[in-house]
Amino acid sequence: MPRAQFDFLDLPRQMPKELAVATRLGLDVEIYGKFEPAEAKAQAGRCLDCGNPYCSNGCPVGNAIPQWLELVRQGRLFEAATLAHETNPLPEICGRVCPQDRLCEGACTLETGFDAVTIGSIEKYLVDEAFKQGWRPDLSRVKPRKERVAVVGAGPAGLACADRLVRAGVSVTVFDRHDEIGGLLTFGIPPFKLEKSVIATRRQVLEGMGVRFQLGLDVGRDIEFGKLIAGHDAVFVGTGATTPVDARLPGQSLPGVLPALPFLIANARRVLGRTLDADDAAMLDLKGKRVRVLGGGDTAMDCVRTARRLGAAEVSCVYRRDAESMPGSRREVKNARDEGVEFLFHRAPLAIEGEGRVQALRVARTEAAGRGAFSIVEGESETLAADVVILAFGYRASPPAWLAEHGVRLADSGLIVGGGASPYQTSVPKLWAGGDALRGADLVVTAVRDGRDAAAAMLRQFKGIAIRTAA
Structure with a gap:
């Protein structure tokens, strides 16, 4: 099937249809839909096949991205799924959760000036659709081993x-x-x-x-x-x-202070329809509450967006550096903003305060100190009202x-x-x-x-x- 060499000039980058905020906050589903076959083929056709596959080089598993994009463009879905699995045992998952903006798409030749190929969404499409049509890994020639x-x-x-x-x-x-x-x-x-x-x-x-x-x-x-x-x-x-990084904040043992992972696990159990114990149910009781999430990575983004879905009245992400220094995916930050999350940058937590349970978070103002470092601005602190504080500082x-x-x-x-x-x-x-x-x-x-x-x-x-x- 012949292809136009410069499809990207006429066809802009397109993501799958995104659920409206008011709709998605009430549903436990992915916010991005799936490409229709024609859409996937068209978006795959934007690939330059530039000869030096920066996208593959930017992928930790070395996916043969230009090759399976071309197979998708030609409608050869089963061959694309087979090729995707040669380098990645879980391509449909990585297509959803990888920070493509920092990996394959960030390395795409078109990223500067024309917008990167939607590699992650096409990867998701090709595997989902191949599974739907009955594709499975071919192990017919595999001989059992003794090990x-x-x-x-x-x-x-x-x-x-x-x-x-x-x-x-x-x-x-x-x-x-x-x-x-x-x-x-x-x-x-x-x-x-x-x-x-x-x-x-x-x-x-x-x-x-x-x-x-x-x-x-x-x-x-x-x-x-x-x-x-x-x-x-x-x-x-x-x-x-899965051991949380201990920030050793005064007041972090107060009721209403939640480690990120137990909070997310409790929510997952709710989504799966599992019976929740009293502690899990209490963690998820956020309706009408003011929630402050400490941290700037993808786990923090998961927490702020989950809190919005659980009915929190006010959700903010408190981060000690600026927006550009956040380790989380830029797409996830955008999604959080769209969903009503407030970002409070240049604020370092000093203490969690309250009588009997969380009532406030005390923070210091910070300023950049070069190479991603920061310093606390003397004499500039503030107290933020809070009903719940979620600690998302990472894991050891x-x-x-x-x-x-x-x-x-x-x-x-x-x-x-x-x-x-x-x-x-x-x-x-x-x-x-x-x-x-x-x-x-x-x-x-x-x-x-x-x-x-x-x-x-x-x-x-x-x-x-x-x-x-x-x-």
Whole structure:
């Protein structure tokens, strides 16, 4: 099918239709719709195929973006889905939650002057539509191997590892303490960014490929880690980083002060229709309240936008630097603004105040001090009324006790130390790790890359043929 070489000159960048704010605040669904086939083909046709794929280079998993954009343009959807999965075991998820503005789209040649190709939305479209039409990974030529691998943690690193291993014929069982797969994909990321049905579909696909899940089972409590080591040829650990950074603010133990992750998990359980205990129900009781969220990353954006959906009367994001210094996705900041969130920049929290429960947040004014640093302006502080304060300062490693008990080397930070025959192999040769447990809190896509590449390294050690991964 011939293509016009300069489609981008006549066709502007287009995102899928966005739900109106008044509508989306009352629904637990993604705010962006899906491209129609003609729209996806047209937007894919904006790609220059510039010869030096900056988009691929800007992608942590090295996606063959120009190639699958061209396949979408030609309507060769199943081939596009096959190619997308060659580098990314979870493309429909990364298409939704990656900060494309800082990765592939930010590196797009058209970003300066013509607006980047809508890579993330096309990635989402091509996988969703291929699944809908019946596409599934072709494992018909895969020969079963003798090796058995246990994966601890059904988050993005664990799922990516399991995907790559079963594609090579290895028997894989994934263990997770939650009753659904996905880890923070399910229990951390809100449905306005990633609907839970997307994870359910991925589970069906993985089970169809031969992955077995043992859910609601806590390793170390319900099953001894030593038994996993003894009963498998290798174990992959992808337990994440879920210990909140402690800001040590005076008053942070007051009722009404909420750590971000338990708040988001409670909301996810509500969305999934789970029965909430009294503590979870209390955290989600925000109707008519003034909510202050401390932090400037994507977790903070998830919290402010969730608070708006739970009926908070006033929601603000309090951040100690300026807007350009915020680590969160620019798209998420825009969405939060659209939904009525106020941003209070150059304010550093000093204390949380109240009698019996939160009543106010005291902050100091700050000013830039070069290279992303800031300094507090002496004598300039203010008190902000607050009914609820949510702490979203990030997360540290959460190493289970059984790691140290079995001789796994840990850094002082709690991160698993890799660097055996592979960066993903630990001090215990049969134990591998990846994702936030190994590198610290990072993006979903980097966890996917770790799981994928750890599996490839395992396969090399099993003396098999490693499946294709990006360079």
